Amino acid sequence: MAGSLDTAWALRWMRETARVIAVERAALIDLDRAIGDADHGENLDRGFTAVLGKLDTEDAPATPAAVLKLVAMTLMSTVGGAAGPLYGTAFLRAATSLGDAEEIEAAQLATMIAAARDGIVARGKAEPGDKTMVDAWTPAADAATTAAREGSTGAEVLAAAAEAARAGAVATEPLIARKGRASYLGERSIGHQDPGAVSSALILEAAVDAAGDGAP
Amino acid sequence: MAGSLDTAWALRWMRETARVIAVERAALIDLDRAIGDADHGENLDRGFTAVLGKLDTEDAPATPAAVLKLVAMTLMSTVGGAAGPLYGTAFLRAATSLGDAEEIEAAQLATMIAAARDGIVARGKAEPGDKTMVDAWTPAADAATTAAREGSTGAEVLAAAAEAARAGAVATEPLIARKGRASYLGERSIGHQDPGAVSSALILEAAVDAAGDGAP
Amino acid sequence: MSVGLVIVSHSEKIAVGVVELAAQMAPDVVIVAAGGTDDGDGVRIGTSFERVRAGIEEAMGDDGVVVLTDLGSAVMTAETVLEFLEPEVRAAVRLAEAAIVEGAVAAAVQSQGGAPLEEVLRAAEGAVVSL
Amino acid sequence: MSVGLVIVSHSEKIAVGVVELAAQMAPDVVIVAAGGTDDGDGVRIGTSFERVRAGIEEAMGDDGVVVLTDLGSAVMTAETVLEFLEPEVRAAVRLAEAAIVEGAVAAAVQSQGGAPLEEVLRAAEGAVVSL
Ligand SMILES: Nc1ncnc2c1ncn2[C@@H]1O[C@H](COP(=O)(O)OP(=O)(O)O)[C@@H](O)[C@H]1O
Ligand SMILES: Nc1ncnc2c1ncn2[C@@H]1O[C@H](COP(=O)(O)OP(=O)(O)O)[C@@H](O)[C@H]1O
Ligand SMILES: [Mg+2]
Ligand SMILES: [Mg+2]
Ligand SMILES: [Mg+2]
Ligand SMILES: [Mg+2]
Numbered sequence: 001m002a003g004s005l006d007t008a009w010a011l012r013w014m015r016e017t018a019r020v021i022a023v024e025r026a027a028l029i030d031l032d033r034a035i036g037d038a039d040h041g042e043n044l045d046r047g048f049t050a051v052l053g054k055l056d057t058e059d060a061p062a063t064p065a066a067v068l069k070l071v072a073m074t075l076m077s078t079v080g081g082a083a084g085p086l087y088g089t090a091f092l093r094a095a096t097s098l099g100d101a102e103e104i105e106a107a108q109l110a111t112m113i114a115a116a117r118d119g120i121v122a123r124g125k126a127e128p129g130d131k132t133m134v135d136a137w138t139p140a141a142d143a144a145t146t147a148a149r150e151g152s153t154g155a156e157v158l159a160a161a162a163e164a165a166r167a168g169a170v171a172t173e174p175l176i177a178r179k180g181r182a183s184y185l186g187e188r189s190i191g192h193q194d195p196g197a198v199s200s201a202l203i204l205e206a207a208v209d210a211a212g213d214g215a216p
Numbered sequence: 217m218a219g220s221l222d223t224a225w226a227l228r229w230m231r232e233t234a235r236v237i238a239v240e241r242a243a244l245i246d247l248d249r250a251i252g253d254a255d256h257g258e259n260l261d262r263g264f265t266a267v268l269g270k271l272d273t274e275d276a277p278a279t280p281a282a283v284l285k286l287v288a289m290t291l292m293s294t295v296g297g298a299a300g301p302l303y304g305t306a307f308l309r310a311a312t313s314l315g316d317a318e319e320i321e322a323a324q325l326a327t328m329i330a331a332a333r334d335g336i337v338a339r340g341k342a343e344p345g346d347k348t349m350v351d352a353w354t355p356a357a358d359a360a361t362t363a364a365r366e367g368s369t370g371a372e373v374l375a376a377a378a379e380a381a382r383a384g385a386v387a388t389e390p391l392i393a394r395k396g397r398a399s400y401l402g403e404r405s406i407g408h409q410d411p412g413a414v415s416s417a418l419i420l421e422a423a424v425d426a427a428g429d430g431a432p
Numbered sequence: 433m434s435v436g437l438v439i440v441s442h443s444e445k446i447a448v449g450v451v452e453l454a455a456q457m458a459p460d461v462v463i464v465a466a467g468g469t470d471d472g473d474g475v476r477i478g479t480s481f482e483r484v485r486a487g488i489e490e491a492m493g494d495d496g497v498v499v500l501t502d503l504g505s506a507v508m509t510a511e512t513v514l515e516f517l518e519p520e521v522r523a524a525v526r527l528a529e530a531a532i533v534e535g536a537v538a539a540a541v542q543s544q545g546g547a548p549l550e551e552v553l554r555a556a557e558g559a560v561v562s563l
Numbered sequence: 564m565s566v567g568l569v570i571v572s573h574s575e576k577i578a579v580g581v582v583e584l585a586a587q588m589a590p591d592v593v594i595v596a597a598g599g600t601d602d603g604d605g606v607r608i609g610t611s612f613e614r615v616r617a618g619i620e621e622a623m624g625d626d627g628v629v630v631l632t633d634l635g636s637a638v639m640t641a642e643t644v645l646e647f648l649e650p651e652v653r654a655a656v657r658l659a660e661a662a663i664v665e666g667a668v669a670a671a672v673q674s675q676g677g678a679p680l681e682e683v684l685r686a687a688e689g690a691v692v693s694l
Binding site for chain 2: 600607608609610611612613634635636639640642643
Binding site for chain 1: 469476477478479480481482503504505508509511512
């Protein structure tokens with residue numbers, strides 16, 4: 001069924017994320033060079049390349065949660081920067097929220113995105129406005145919840161989340177960083193988008209694209 | 217003249233110190249193992265071996281001050297531990313106090329020992345009772361001053377200083393270290409003599425022996 | 433036995449150097465370096481879940497483990513590892529809010545002296561800078 | 564130009580590691596490692612007058628130098644070197660009372676941003692542990 005959010009979708013989501021991250025590698029490095037240590041693109045590319053390796057060699061995960069759990073564990077052990085424990089925790093909490101569901105309904109999707117956001121907040125203790133990836137995930141979770149409540153389809157929920165994440169990432173530009181390495185820069189962190197917020201938008205946009213690419 | 221405290225004496229003093237430190241190397245290491253990092257004997261042996269090398273190869277220093285200055289510079293650059301800057305500063309201040317005197321009178325000797333002590337205090341900011349080499353040098357300086365005031369000869373002043381330094385070193389045993397590495401141990405530093413106080417006693421005892429060894 | 437230490441730094445060199453420095457004054461304490469990444473093709477600057485996990489395992493004796501970290505992402509990596517530990521192991525691990533070099537030396541000396549877990553932690557966190 | 568940094572550690576590995584870590588966020592700042600001893604036959608744990616002196620010389624530009632140290636004997640070595648500097652050089656050097664790793668990263672970032680000497684010093688001394 002086109003657009004059904006099942007294990008195949010989760011696998012497509014992760015493959016599409018890996019592809020997009022590889023394409024955006026240099027751009028993410030440049031963002032991190034401005035207010036960090038110039039490795040966010042490398043960190044994530046390494047992490048998602050490892051994810052691809054696992055998907056190609058290990059037994060195919062049987063549920064969306066199993067896909068996300070495998071991603072979580074792989075990112076945690078390969079990324080090397082803050083994004084490792086942060087996205088690792090996000091995907092792990094997302095996986096847990098799904099239980100053994102084989103297909104994800106709109107409401108469950110909103111819950112999953114909120115769980116991911118909660119995991120990032122639990123791990124990094126950042127608040128909205130601190131100029132971190134939380135500034136992408138918080139509007140994404142809110143938009144997903146609203147969309148689901150208003151009766152949107154799963155694909156529509158994803159689209160709302162991705163759009164909100166992108167807007168959130170763009171909106172980090174004028175902020176002063178208060179968490180992570182960029183906070184060392186104080187006011188000099190103004191004028192640059194947060195790399196983790198931008199990669200978060202990429203990840204959610206990949207989820208949308210993967211939903212659109214469903215086999216008929 | 218037997219016992220005259222001139223350049224030859226200063227040279228004998230330093231050679232005798234190097235000899236004694238080499239003999240006591242392991243003992244100083246053991247003291248430092250108990251309340252430090254087990255290198256005081258190695259540090260000093262390396263420093264005074266370098267001093268011997270300089271004395272054997274460079275132009276002979278022309279005054280006692282020149283001898284002590286060469287020792288100071290050599291210890292500073294070769295010891296590697298706290299004793300480097302501490303003894304380096306001590307010998308440098310001692311040298312400065314002597315000016316270009318070719319022979320050192322009793323009063324000048326007391327001034328020299330006090331100058332060495334002041335250098336150590338200026339460098340390390342330890343007070344008497346902190347269980348450091350200051351606990352050897354302070355009684356040594358006081359005893360030398362008293363002896364000189366009472367009309368002792370230079371050799372007698374040295375002997376009084378060395379005896380007081382040894383007593384001071386022994387008296388560090390029940391103290392709690394408040395400066396240097398040993399202060400990390402807190403109460404566990406009780407029950408061991410301070411390595412630097414012991415090596416200070418050795419250095420002043422070597423000065424006595426060098427005074428007794430004067431050519432007739 | 434004594435309290436073990438794990439030194440989590442973004443730089444493998446820092447972690448190894450801290451171990452050599454702290455070990456000087458604490459020859460009987462198990463101090464494990466968990467520095468840099470470990471992703472198959474060489475060590476980059478960063479932290480490694482697996483190195484931290486293995487470090488805690490190696491440093492764990494009867495008296496527990498204190499973990500010291502350098503920057504914030506090292507803290508997050510260590511906290512993530514802690515969440516995966518068995519509860520009884522987790523209960524014997526403390527994450528120090530300490531200067532990594534100065535805290536490690538102070539903690540190592542306390543552990544060498546037989547101090548219990550909370551005291552070793554306190555030594556790390558209270559380490560005077562440049563004692 | 565920017566404020567230079569000298570990293571004085573008892574361990575050569577720590578000093579070199581701190582330089583690699585701090586340089587990541589401050590590619591244009593001159594950060595010099597002055598770690599371990601340097602006495603002709605290999606590097607021992609300890610500090611070297613000559614390495615510190617040369618480090619300050621190398622790191623000195625128009626904007627001055629901040630020196631970071633690990634333990635007390637490193638502080639004493641650094642202070643001794645400072646006494647031998649020409650007064651106008653000495654006037655441009657600050658000895659930080661800071662956590663060596665955390666302070667170096669914070670100071671490096673400030674220097675990269677063009678902060679003056681006193682501000683770089685303040686960043687080092689105020690570095691939040693495990694930011
Ligand atoms: N405490 C935190 N809470 C939330 N996000 C954080 C936190 N610290 C860092 N981040 C995110 O991590 C991103 C940097 O990731 P990365 O470059 O991989 O890590 P590192 O800073 O260790 O090099 C930042 O752009 C920010 O979005
Ligand atoms: N702040 C200080 N003031 C005076 N003496 C000190 C101070 N710190 C250390 N010492 C002396 O230095 C001795 C240790 O010397 P050494 O082992 O060479 O140095 P390190 O502690 O660097 O290994 C101590 O026994 C003590 O006498
Ligand atoms: Mg980064
Ligand atoms: Mg990084
Ligand atoms: Mg020692
Ligand atoms: Mg030493």
